[in-house]
Amino acid sequence: PSPPGVRPLCRWPLSWGRASRQPPGLPLAPCRAFSNNKILVELDESSGVAMMKFKSPPVNSLSLDFLTEFCISLEKLENDRACRGVIFTSAVPKIFSSGLDITEMCGKSMEHYAEFWRAVQEIWLRLYGSNMVTVAAVNGSSPAGGCLVALSCDYRIMVENPKFSIGLNEAQLGIVAPFWFKDTFVNVVGHRIAERSLQLGSLYPAPEAFKFGLVDELVPEEKLQEKAMAVMAQWLALPDHARQLTKSMMRKVVLDRLVAHREEDIQNFISFISKESIQKSLRMYMEMLKKRKS
Amino acid sequence: PSPPGVRPLCRWPLSWGRASRQPPGLPLAPCRAFSNNKILVELDESSGVAMMKFKSPPVNSLSLDFLTEFCISLEKLENDRACRGVIFTSAVPKIFSSGLDITEMCGKSMEHYAEFWRAVQEIWLRLYGSNMVTVAAVNGSSPAGGCLVALSCDYRIMVENPKFSIGLNEAQLGIVAPFWFKDTFVNVVGHRIAERSLQLGSLYPAPEAFKFGLVDELVPEEKLQEKAMAVMAQWLALPDHARQLTKSMMRKVVLDRLVAHREEDIQNFISFISKESIQKSLRMYMEMLKKRKS
Amino acid sequence: PSPPGVRPLCRWPLSWGRASRQPPGLPLAPCRAFSNNKILVELDESSGVAMMKFKSPPVNSLSLDFLTEFCISLEKLENDRACRGVIFTSAVPKIFSSGLDITEMCGKSMEHYAEFWRAVQEIWLRLYGSNMVTVAAVNGSSPAGGCLVALSCDYRIMVENPKFSIGLNEAQLGIVAPFWFKDTFVNVVGHRIAERSLQLGSLYPAPEAFKFGLVDELVPEEKLQEKAMAVMAQWLALPDHARQLTKSMMRKVVLDRLVAHREEDIQNFISFISKESIQKSLRMYMEMLKKRKS
Numbered sequence: 001p002s003p004p005g006v007r008p009l010c011r012w013p014l015s016w017g018r019a020s021r022q023p024p025g026l027p028l029a030p031c032r033a034f035s036n037n038k039i040l041v042e043l044d045e046s047s048g049v050a051m052m053k054f055k056s057p058p059v060n061s062l063s064l065d066f067l068t069e070f071c072i073s074l075e076k077l078e079n080d081r082a083c084r085g086v087i088f089t090s091a092v093p094k095i096f097s098s099g100l101d102i103t104e105m106c107g108k109s110m111e112h113y114a115e116f117w118r119a120v121q122e123i124w125l126r127l128y129g130s131n132m133v134t135v136a137a138v139n140g141s142s143p144a145g146g147c148l149v150a151l152s153c154d155y156r157i158m159v160e161n162p163k164f165s166i167g168l169n170e171a172q173l174g175i176v177a178p179f180w181f182k183d184t185f186v187n188v189v190g191h192r193i194a195e196r197s198l199q200l201g202s203l204y205p206a207p208e209a210f211k212f213g214l215v216d217e218l219v220p221e222e223k224l225q226e227k228a229m230a231v232m233a234q235w236l237a238l239p240d241h242a243r244q245l246t247k248s249m250m251r252k253v254v255l256d257r258l259v260a261h262r263e264e265d266i267q268n269f270i271s272f273i274s275k276e277s278i279q280k281s282l283r284m285y286m287e288m289l290k291k292r293k294s
Numbered sequence: 295p296s297p298p299g300v301r302p303l304c305r306w307p308l309s310w311g312r313a314s315r316q317p318p319g320l321p322l323a324p325c326r327a328f329s330n331n332k333i334l335v336e337l338d339e340s341s342g343v344a345m346m347k348f349k350s351p352p353v354n355s356l357s358l359d360f361l362t363e364f365c366i367s368l369e370k371l372e373n374d375r376a377c378r379g380v381i382f383t384s385a386v387p388k389i390f391s392s393g394l395d396i397t398e399m400c401g402k403s404m405e406h407y408a409e410f411w412r413a414v415q416e417i418w419l420r421l422y423g424s425n426m427v428t429v430a431a432v433n434g435s436s437p438a439g440g441c442l443v444a445l446s447c448d449y450r451i452m453v454e455n456p457k458f459s460i461g462l463n464e465a466q467l468g469i470v471a472p473f474w475f476k477d478t479f480v481n482v483v484g485h486r487i488a489e490r491s492l493q494l495g496s497l498y499p500a501p502e503a504f505k506f507g508l509v510d511e512l513v514p515e516e517k518l519q520e521k522a523m524a525v526m527a528q529w530l531a532l533p534d535h536a537r538q539l540t541k542s543m544m545r546k547v548v549l550d551r552l553v554a555h556r557e558e559d560i561q562n563f564i565s566f567i568s569k570e571s572i573q574k575s576l577r578m579y580m581e582m583l584k585k586r587k588s
Numbered sequence: 589p590s591p592p593g594v595r596p597l598c599r600w601p602l603s604w605g606r607a608s609r610q611p612p613g614l615p616l617a618p619c620r621a622f623s624n625n626k627i628l629v630e631l632d633e634s635s636g637v638a639m640m641k642f643k644s645p646p647v648n649s650l651s652l653d654f655l656t657e658f659c660i661s662l663e664k665l666e667n668d669r670a671c672r673g674v675i676f677t678s679a680v681p682k683i684f685s686s687g688l689d690i691t692e693m694c695g696k697s698m699e700h701y702a703e704f705w706r707a708v709q710e711i712w713l714r715l716y717g718s719n720m721v722t723v724a725a726v727n728g729s730s731p732a733g734g735c736l737v738a739l740s741c742d743y744r745i746m747v748e749n750p751k752f753s754i755g756l757n758e759a760q761l762g763i764v765a766p767f768w769f770k771d772t773f774v775n776v777v778g779h780r781i782a783e784r785s786l787q788l789g790s791l792y793p794a795p796e797a798f799k800f801g802l803v804d805e806l807v808p809e810e811k812l813q814e815k816a817m818a819v820m821a822q823w824l825a826l827p828d829h830a831r832q833l834t835k836s837m838m839r840k841v842v843l844d845r846l847v848a849h850r851e852e853d854i855q856n857f858i859s860f861i862s863k864e865s866i867q868k869s870l871r872m873y874m875e876m877l878k879k880r881k882s
Binding site (some may be wrong): 448449480481482483484507510528529532533535536537539540541543544545 | 758759760761762763764765767770778779780782783784786787788789865869
């Protein structure tokens with residue numbers, strides 16, 4: 001049972017990691033293209049590949065509304081037998097996603113913080129534990145939560161532009177990436193680089209990120225979509241069942257750790273974020289962003 | 295006690311990882327050269343190095359008979375005080391080992407599957423936990439279980455020929471590498487590369503495998519044996535006791551995980567492999583191999 | 589309670605890893621520069637950076653006296669609000685530190701072995717768990733325990749001279765690095781390289797150590813101090829609190845493992861080191877060192 005005041009975002013399917021899908025007897029919810037406000041989803045039924053485009057200007061920040069829509073879109077695709085893989089990319093120039101929306105963490109109620117953090121957890125659990133093949137086509141900068149989205153995919157392709165950077169830079173804002181961000185990061189880049197990067201809040205230009213494996217491949221911007229489709233085709237050439245069981249085997253330990261400590265993690269977030277010192281530093285950061293814009 | 299119908303392959307010595315050998319009072323079983331059918335073992339007592347040559351054409355597949363002979367040969371050497379290191383190589387051109395014998399997993403009884411899987415576990419436990427220095431001299435392709443044999447050694451030297459490939463390609467056959475294959479793989483190449491390679495069932499040409507550490511060294515074919523002997527000499531220059539304790543410290547966690555879940559792992563294998571869908575896909579794979587030959 | 593005969597070296601603060609400092613109400617113990625016999629500490633209050641120079645010729649070996657002084661110096665700095673980072677370097681030419689003092693492990697009483705080992709544990713717990721930014725400026729060779737000191741820092745800069753080598757070479761002396769040396773090593777270089785290096789007792793020339801990340805950066809000797817200060821400034825640009833919590837999150841598992849098994853680890857050390865075979869091999873090693881000198 002959820003604690004009072006915390007709306008369950010979307011239910012966590014019992015089947016994750018077990019490669020099961022909707023039982024064959026149920027009617028199929030057809031899923032071709034749907035868009036709400038912030039995310040555009042196009043499913044090509046012939047290839048089984050969906051394209052999920054973040055279109056929430058100016059910077060695709062992960063607000064509660066964005067996360068809710070992201071979650072629902074993912075769930076739809078996960079339950080759609082016509083869909084075997086998803087490519088994530090941005091419809092906003094120069095930015096993939098700026099990460100968690102700071103306005104959701106500033107001057108709000110405890111209940112709001114809890115609801116927001118549960119939504120952040122939920123999207124990671126669904127993405128990192130997805131049965132579908134997930135490819136991040138990173139066509140812009142991708143700090144903090146934006147980087148987490150990319151890290152949670154099976155494969156990361158990034159535009160080779162050195163102006164685009166990626167990394168978990170939470171420490172630069174005076175906040176701490178939670179343990180499951182860290183676990184996901186360590187699984188990709190190893191302990192030494194994760195330790196240093198998290199402490200320094202490092203953002204890496206795409207070419208540097210590629211050198212140590214934070215992204216798997218660099219391409220010119222005009223080749224990104226083509227390359228993402230080619231990579232997806234290579235992954236989809238494998239039988240789903242074995243691939244899904246293998247993925248689950250690789251990621252289960254880390255997923256289970258959050259599942260086991262989810263409420264505790266929410267409480268930690270609330271008590272950390274509602275500290276006056278943290279609130280002050282977030283307000284200063286937002287002021288700085290506003291001034292930069294004008 | 296073993297479950298009914300499961301023959302204990304060879305007893306697991308209580309001493310593994312504790313660097314103990316045959317007690318000094320017991321008579322030494324002399325061990326110079328022995329060969330049964332599928333494996334040739336030559337021990338050079340002056341250097342303390344044994345050469346174990348797989349000679350089971352056409353592809354050194356790991357049948358139950360092969361595994362039983364492999365296990366007995368290893369145990370003999372492990373208990374022979376004259377032997378401190380083993381080099382594994384193939385007497386069959388172009389192939390190191392093709393991995394688990396599919397005919398053992400196709401159309402057989404539950405008892406047979408259990409016996410076969412126990413033998414696979416046993417060879418890994420002995421090899422990964424060996425007190426001897428183990429060097430793989432990989433002189434041909436080495437997919438799936440063949441790759442596992444190499445991964446379980448202390449050091450891997452491979453012929454630089456790009457036609458020879460190596461990797462855990464189980465996913466390509468629609469089957470899933472068990473958790474201890476995965477643990478062994480992660481220990482060698484790290485989480486990111488293991489995760490991707492296992493999902494894609496990737497086979498890497500030798501030069502590529504070398505780049506990310508799946509093999510430690512490449513040599514021209516004519517230099518392989520010489521190089522393997524040189525590497526072995528370097529390892530044997532160290533005092534056995536400290537080296538063995540260190541090896542045990544590094545590998546114990548992963549070895550213990552299988553020891554603790556051995557019967558469960560056998561049951562998982564049986565229930566997976568006896569599924570009609572898996573049987574069908576294995577039969578198709580064997581048909582394809584037969585056609586390719588003729 | 590400590591076992592009888594074991595002097596508690598310096599108390600383990602309850603606060604480690606929780607980023608707490610001396611409560612604001614207490615008077616500040618001013619800490620500018622202090623030197624006892626073996627270590628010189630200079631604190632620049634304007635930058636918040638302390639320089640800790642090992643000056644215990646001929647080789648800065650980690651004797652019980654050295655470790656005690658090291659521990660007290662670290663504790664002073666840790667509790668000094670004016671100090672946010674420490675740079676470790678050597679005042680002895682060509683050597684950073686030769687590691688644990690073998691004379692402390694040879695021909696002494698059980699009580700002495702226990703006291704010595706507790707001091708070794710203590711220095712690692714304090715260093716690996718330090719709230720301060722720790723940078724190793726490695727200006728000479730750094731085998732065994734000397735390498736551990738460097739590995740326990742946040743960042744390692746080494747003079748590019750290939751005559752200076754670094755590594756955990758315990759196996760070459762016939763002794764085994766304890767599990768927490770191993771854990772620290774694996775966190776820096778990964779499992780494969782740690783496993784091989786520990787078994788072979790490998791010492792790597794600086795340029796080679798850099799290639800696989802055992803050191804993070806190489807510089808000419810005359811640039812070392814300048815570079816260390818620049819790196820320190822980069823780390824200190826981050827807010828302490830978030831950085832400290834992040835560091836603790838990354839290292840807690842490994843620190844906790846020793847805290848939980850500390851007495852057991854001492855007993856293991858005593859029973860290993862007091863074996864006649866080990867004592868003999870250490871005596872031979874010391875004889876060799878003496879002959880080499882004369």
